[in-house]
Amino acid sequence: MKILFFLVTFLISGSLLAAESSNKNMPKHEWSFKGITGTFDKAALQRGYKVYREVCEGCHSMKLLYYRDLMDIGFSEAEVKAIASEYTVLDGPNDEGEMFERSARPADRFVSSYANENEARASNNGAYPPDLSVITKARKHGEDYIYNLLIGYEEPPENIEVGDGMYYNKWMDGNQIAMPQPIYDESVDYDDGTDNNEKQIAKDVVAFLKWSAEPELEVRKNLGIKAILFFLVLGTVVYLAKNRLWRRVH
Numbered sequence: 001m002k003i004l005f006f007l008v009t010f011l012i013s014g015s016l017l018a019a020e021s022s023n024k025n026m027p028k029h030e031w032s033f034k035g036i037t038g039t040f041d042k043a044a045l046q047r048g049y050k051v052y053r054e055v056c057e058g059c060h061s062m063k064l065l066y067y068r069d070l071m072d073i074g075f076s077e078a079e080v081k082a083i084a085s086e087y088t089v090l091d092g093p094n095d096e097g098e099m100f101e102r103s104a105r106p107a108d109r110f111v112s113s114y115a116n117e118n119e120a121r122a123s124n125n126g127a128y129p130p131d132l133s134v135i136t137k138a139r140k141h142g143e144d145y146i147y148n149l150l151i152g153y154e155e156p157p158e159n160i161e162v163g164d165g166m167y168y169n170k171w172m173d174g175n176q177i178a179m180p181q182p183i184y185d186e187s188v189d190y191d192d193g194t195d196n197n198e199k200q201i202a203k204d205v206v207a208f209l210k211w212s213a214e215p216e217l218e219v220r221k222n223l224g225i226k227a228i229l230f231f232l233v234l235g236t237v238v239y240l241a242k243n244r245l246w247r248r249v250h
């Protein structure tokens with residue numbers, strides 16, 4: 001009976017692993033924030049924000065971010081004020097009980113291009129462009145998947161019929177996506193002289209999305225290293241103390 005149980009468990013877990021492995025060939029990429037000492041490259045994050053602003057923001061919101069969060073990636077207070085002031089938010093009610101528009105401030109959340117999901121769907125052929133605030137956490141293979149997706153547009157193979165308003169993409173589930181290819185070479189001008197080819201632009205925007213999903217990443221990794229060092233030192237002290245205490249016991 002027991003053997004049967006183990007056999008069944010073994011077979012089930014085997015097939016689950018097999019299902020998993022179909023996704024294993026997701027190409028991985030070099031990221032500055034990977035590994036135990038990983039950090040964000042602020043210049044890349046600032047370029048990534050520019051890409052978000054100039055390309056993705058037209059369709060995708062990032063509602064969990066505040067303009068003041070941009071100071072985290074190296075923008076000055078004045079720059080953040082200037083960025084925020086380019087957006088309009090609905091505020092109120094005022095003393096007369098009316099809602100009014102004003103320009104955004106650093107303490108406001110990122111303003112979305114669409115008023116609501118229905119408007120977003122109506123403008124995108126019925127598909128909903130998901131909020132990008134924590135998208136690297138919301139998708140398997142996070143940053144690697146999103147990067148591959150952004151540069152994964154191709155002509156469909158001959159035997160595949162792509163639906164109306166859909167585009168062929170190697171990495172999307174079912175290979176069809178309602179998002180038209182957003183990034184091409186030179187889609188965004190960089191001020192810091194970085195080559196603005198398609199891959200670089202995709203890489204920068206993905207780094208920005210990683211930061212927005214895990215702004216605490218550097219602190220967390222730093223703490224991890226400190227914890228390891230602490231236990232190494234503690235371990236050495238305890239070991240020496242033990243040797244000393246037991247020195248005369250034979």
Ligand code: HEC
Nearest residue numbers: 055056058059124127128129130135146177178179182205
């Ligand atoms: C013209 C509108 C438009 C623009 C511009 C756009 N997207 Fe999208 N995006 C969409 C739509 C619509 C979907 C939903 C696709 C679907 O469900 O088939 C989507 C889906 C996505 C997804 C989720 C894919 C998945 O696995 O479900 C990601 C990630 C994404 N977009 C990132 C970006 C980034 C990054 C940019 C900027 C470089 C961008 N998008 C620009 C419309 C847009």
